[in-house]
Amino acid sequence: MQERIVITGCGVVSALGVGWKAQAEALRAGRSGVAPVRYLETALRDLPVGEVPLSNAQLEALTGAPAGWPRTSLLALAALQEALNQAHLPSTTEGDTLPGAFARTGSRSDAEGRVSPEGRLCAEAFARTGSRSDAEGRALPSGVALVSGTTVGGMDLTEKTFPRYSPWHGCGASTDLPAAFLGVFDWATTLSTACSSAANAFIFAANLLRSGQYSCVVAGGSESLSDYHLNGFNSLMILDREPCRPFDATRAGLNLGEGAAYLVLETESAARARGARILAVLSGWGNACDAFHQTASSENGEGAYLAMNQALTRAGLAPEAIGYVNAHGTGTPNNDASESAALRRVFGEALPPVSSTKPFTGHTTSASGSIEAAFCLLALQEGFLPPQLHYHTPDPACIVPCQGAEGVALRHILCNAFGFGGNDSSLLFSAL
Amino acid sequence: MVRKARNTTAIVTTTIKKTNKHMENLINELKLKVIEALNLDGMTPEDIADDAPLFGDEGLGLDSIDVLELIVFLEKNYGIRLANPQEGKQVFQSMAVMADYVAKHRTK
Amino acid sequence: MRPVYIHSVVCLDQTDPSFGTLLSPMEARRMGRLLKRALWCATRALEEAACPMPDAIVTATDYGCIANSEAFLGALKAGDIPRPTHFMQSTHNTIGSLLAIRLGCHGYNATYSHRGASWRSALADAWMQIALGDVETALVGWFDEATPALQEMDPAVTDRAVAVVLSSSPEGAKGLLENPLTCERLIGEP
Numbered sequence: 001m002q003e004r005i006v007i008t009g010c011g012v013v014s015a016l017g018v019g020w021k022a023q024a025e026a027l028r029a030g031r032s033g034v035a036p037v038r039y040l041e042t043a044l045r046d047l048p049v050g051e052v053p054l055s056n057a058q059l060e061a062l063t064g065a066p067a068g069w070p071r072t073s074l075l076a077l078a079a080l081q082e083a084l085n086q087a088h089l090p091s092t093t094e095g096d097t098l099p100g101a102f103a104r105t106g107s108r109s110d111a112e113g114r115v116s117p118e119g120r121l122c123a124e125a126f127a128r129t130g131s132r133s134d135a136e137g138r139a140l141p142s143g144v145a146l147v148s149g150t151t152v153g154g155m156d157l158t159e160k161t162f163p164r165y166s167p168w169h170g171c172g173a174s175t176d177l178p179a180a181f182l183g184v185f186d187w188a189t190t191l192s193t194a195c196s197s198a199a200n201a202f203i204f205a206a207n208l209l210r211s212g213q214y215s216c217v218v219a220g221g222s223e224s225l226s227d228y229h230l231n232g233f234n235s236l237m238i239l240d241r242e243p244c245r246p247f248d249a250t251r252a253g254l255n256l257g258e259g260a261a262y263l264v265l266e267t268e269s270a271a272r273a274r275g276a277r278i279l280a281v282l283s284g285w286g287n288a289c290d291a292f293h294q295t296a297s298s299e300n301g302e303g304a305y306l307a308m309n310q311a312l313t314r315a316g317l318a319p320e321a322i323g324y325v326n327a328h329g330t331g332t333p334n335n336d337a338s339e340s341a342a343l344r345r346v347f348g349e350a351l352p353p354v355s356s357t358k359p360f361t362g363h364t365t366s367a368s369g370s371i372e373a374a375f376c377l378l379a380l381q382e383g384f385l386p387p388q389l390h391y392h393t394p395d396p397a398c399i400v401p402c403q404g405a406e407g408v409a410l411r412h413i414l415c416n417a418f419g420f421g422g423n424d425s426s427l428l429f430s431a432l
Numbered sequence: 433m434v435r436k437a438r439n440t441t442a443i444v445t446t447t448i449k450k451t452n453k454h455m456e457n458l459i460n461e462l463k464l465k466v467i468e469a470l471n472l473d474g475m476t477p478e479d480i481a482d483d484a485p486l487f488g489d490e491g492l493g494l495d496s497i498d499v500l501e502l503i504v505f506l507e508k509n510y511g512i513r514l515a516n517p518q519e520g521k522q523v524f525q526s527m528a529v530m531a532d533y534v535a536k537h538r539t540k
Numbered sequence: 541m542r543p544v545y546i547h548s549v550v551c552l553d554q555t556d557p558s559f560g561t562l563l564s565p566m567e568a569r570r571m572g573r574l575l576k577r578a579l580w581c582a583t584r585a586l587e588e589a590a591c592p593m594p595d596a597i598v599t600a601t602d603y604g605c606i607a608n609s610e611a612f613l614g615a616l617k618a619g620d621i622p623r624p625t626h627f628m629q630s631t632h633n634t635i636g637s638l639l640a641i642r643l644g645c646h647g648y649n650a651t652y653s654h655r656g657a658s659w660r661s662a663l664a665d666a667w668m669q670i671a672l673g674d675v676e677t678a679l680v681g682w683f684d685e686a687t688p689a690l691q692e693m694d695p696a697v698t699d700r701a702v703a704v705v706l707s708s709s710p711e712g713a714k715g716l717l718e719n720p721l722t723c724e725r726l727i728g729e730p
Binding site: 151153155158159162163164165166167169170171172173175187188189190191192193194200203204207208210211213227228229231232233235236287288289290291292293294295302303306419420421422423 | 541597602603604609610612613614616617621622623624627628629630631632633634636637638640641643644645646647648649650651652653654655656657658660661664665668669671672674689690692693694721
């Protein structure tokens, strides 16, 4: 019988602040972190964004990272440190940045400066510091892998120096920096499927666990704001100059956000063997392609519908079992209508409470799948429903989202993440 | 009196002819520029009828991304800023409609 | 865990094939060179494998359609109005998404972008899913393009186009796929 995949640690940083306590407080108080641009260097300063309330210098001080990293890597490190601490895996704020070649050139040479033709970070470089025991010295059955989702990578640096590329430009390089710093991973890889990147990181991690390649995988995503993609979304005319209003009839687009979140995933037996505290179970997931258009979603939300159904099927649950859906709900006329159609197809008349937390954080793109997963875990742990902020006018083409609520006993939560290119994913988290 | 009337008619007729020629030139200019902007390789202005719908299956077959590209195109070439894709769809119904809009609103 | 079989491996070198039969001018108008090469390889690989519709499409790309990123960046730097098409085609998953749209494939779709680990990860993803019985077939591709500016930062970057079809079925197979996470050499590598 297939082992359950459990979550033993969670770390988050977003416009709501650093750490998962800060997220819970803001969600329950209905306090949005969306505000005018503060740190990002951009001409588009009139756009509301969900910026993490720390400058790069402040993030460096918080995490111990050296100067010069992409912001995506700094956010990732902050979230990873919290997740590893919670899971009692080794963590550090005085990490080994690997001398010489690696620090200079990223993932293309090992600690002795030997360039691998494939550019692969040599096993020795990772394993030299990779741990096989947790912070209490209890043995881990295997090494620990890191699976991260991002699209921006080091673009925040490259856009300043272009036509010169930052050595940290690539998605992978921006993952390797915090990975090497923490010294606990023996392998790292990166997914990039736009707004479903982090959600897909969980799916790949789950398969690494199910196939016995690893017994512990840290997965999630990180994305910083960049002038590049702020302009990019602006050119697609899907940004709202006001705070976003998912599912509302007057909705006019999304607000971009940034942040990072990571979950520590383990097989249940590995977690129990080392006495780790289990937060929740990843009991289902789905990944389907809308295959309709590169930036728009289909009218009947086919990809979204298939992804949600797959998650339910894998978890062995009927739709009625779902206590809350954290919608993708970007606030664009297209997504919210398409997602509503998909939700109606899955749940029929018996729609559970649904809300989008993007008015709290902005749309954190590649990190949204993991930041919002963390919100789902908080909801499960503390028994509350995150409210739909800024909702006033029902739209017949959309579902009616839920108000906030306290003292709700939740057992199963669905978390949606739909990316450009029709990369639609859905995750199902269950209470232990 | 009769002579004057004839002259006025002649002037008016000449003005209409000039305006029509002006529009014809603008439409042709637009066709050439749109073909380039949207990368419609191998197409010539003769392939696009003035009143042919640009979008949808019966027309040239342009799509929602083309609307965005044409919005950029309009701003770059004629200094016209459309507010949203919905406005774009109205303006880009056909080359003739587009030319009319450009003639009325261009700032370049 | 089931064995996983290789049914086709299609690679392109620096020379481009003719794309005429594959794409109409209207279809090709928005696609840069990398997207056309990716489509060509994928189509060939599926034909050779007699697999009209894969259950999964998994893409590896170290830098994505970097030419589009540069076009968008260039416009921003010059103070020009940037083009939405360049942005849209610069996201790393644009290749995988295009393949799915062309095939009408609603199956699993993922993109790995990690210099030095992209291809290994993409193959591992497909291998695990077939081995675990989640899917029967997968189209896996590795697509990259080099630009002078990118090569300045990463001299080893090169134009790459590889497409592979994997299946749970041994019939018509060309070989067995070893665990991509642990094997030394990966299929499709030069």
